[in-house]
Amino acid sequence: MQKLIKNVILNKRKVDILVKDGVITKIAPEIIEDNVEIFDGQNNEVLPGLVDVHVHFRDPGLTYKETTETGTMAAAHGGFTSVFAMPNVQPVVDSPEILKKQIENNDDKSLVHTYQFAAISSNLIAYKTTEIEKMANLGAIGFTNDGHGVQDSETMYQAMLDAKRSNKPISAHVEDESLIKGGVMNAGSAANKLGLSGMSPLSESSQLARDLVLAKATGVHYHVAHISTKASVELIRIAKKEGVNVTAEVSPHHLLLDDEMIEMDNPMMKMNPPLRTPTDRKALIGGLLDGTIDMIATDHAPHSESEKTGSMLDASFGIVGLETAFSLIYTHFVKSGLVDMDTLINWMSLNPAKQFNINAGEIKVGMPADLTIMNLNDSYKINSNDFLSKGKNSPFIGQKVYGKTMATFVDGKLVYKDRSKN
Structure with a gap:
């Protein structure tokens, strides 16, 4: 099934991104497709x-x-x-x-x-x-x-x-x-x-x-x-x-x-x-x-x-x-x-x-749908309890930062989604 990532900001423009077989097939201000799995980016930034x-x-x-x-x-x-x-x-x-x-x-x-x-x-x-x-x-x-x-x-x-x-x-x-x-x-x-x-x-x-x-x-x-x-x-x-x-x-x-x-x-x-x-x-x-x-x-x-x-x-x-x-x-x-x-x-x-000559680093048609959606507007504190790594060893615990990962896609597959209450 195709995946449609809607309502994301790319290069300061609101776009939708269509993905088929793990590859980006279309980027446009609005994409309407039947029989697609929809992910709503909620007006957050999409990055490679x-x-x-x-x-x-x-x-x-x-x-x-x-x-x-x-x-x-x-x-x-x-x-x-x-x-x-x-x-x-x-x-x-x-x-x-x-x-x-x-x-x-x-x-x-x-x-x-x-x-x-x-x-x-x-x-x-x-x-x-x-x-x-x-x-x-x-x-x-x-x-x-x-x-x-x-x-x-x-x-x-x-x-x-x-x-x-x-x-x-x-x-x-x-x-x-x-x-x-x-x-x-x-x-x-x-x-x-x-x-x-x-x-x-x-x-x-x-x-x-x-x-x-x-x-x-x-x-x-x-x-x-x-x-x-x-x-x-x-x-x-x-x-x-x-x-x-x-x-x-x-x-x-x-x-x-x-x-x-x-x-x-x-x-x-x-x-x-x-x-x-x-x-x-x-x-x-x-x-x-x-x-x-x-x-x-x-x-x-x-x-x-x-x-x-x-x-x-x-x-x-x-x-x-x-x-x-x-x-x-x-x-x-x-x-x-x-x-x-x-x-x-x-x-x-x-x-x-x-x-290092790998096929990554850009968002464009024909590239693998390796994408991350970031909330750049709201601050949060780094908390080791939120880490998915076994290691909690960081000197940055407690720092107030911006740029929270809301979702990550690898070859179009959702591999991380933020579940915290904002």
Whole structure:
């Protein structure tokens, strides 16, 4: 049966959207059709489904934190229709056999489109590269050792060569472990004041510099995950001017928080890379505004309550983000007047879809009906009781925001509908 989504606002115009077999077939001010299933958008904004190129679903092996089902429920709640899952599950997605099972699991349990990254090297830490070309042929969206920086230059160089031959990207968690030294937050005055061990920002920028040289030599699409420092922004800006095929993402928490906001030993403020200085945060915003940084990605990292309580010294790194990302970015960047809605869509939908070559990010006839309907007018407070993720670990709980997901469609199928009383 066809589906008719009525009374939605698209580019400041009220329209109806007709969907058949998961594809948008007509967009018009008013569509009248018989034998259709009608969904009333109630004059809310319709946007292309959001795309997140960096999520952790913990499935298999760590499903007490998150499952593919709960993770994709959270994605749909946040307005995301496409997500890219990291390979650091148990077992690590580092062989063709494991990748095949992982893709089958994703296809079976996901409410949204779930694309799977595979590992660059065995167990994310070995120096020998995985069977990159075989896994590319099986459907890996790209290759990453996320959670670990690739410590050996030859390993990264070989991975880039293999990925280039396979026409797949390398996504890098850039971190020189010799410069971390057990740190739990950014090294600097804030860490010193709290008496907590610091992580040098050089651990990120020094490895990034190495990788950009290798990326230029190989021509691979090199994607930088969750950048956090001013130096990293400057390095990427220079590399782009020199023609390096590099893209970069930044997470909402690095745009909105910095280490001076950590006023106590607070495990909800512990993430990797850590929150950096106000100067770094301003540089990230500047890099996003001028196009040096291509997209926003959540690095959604759910943990159990026990893993995010106590001291930063013992707590796990990471926070959840799928259910708060749009509202935070809309509130702080669009509602504030800093950018327009088209820019936000570029950051959170169109650019990630284009850079990773998936069919998403636009609302037009012939495109998959991956849509999210947002109430942009009414404010609400972020409440972890509303999360569909197993993880409740967010420093943004209690914040007043705008941009509430009312409904999410994937290939025309309703996968989330707001049931709260407004």
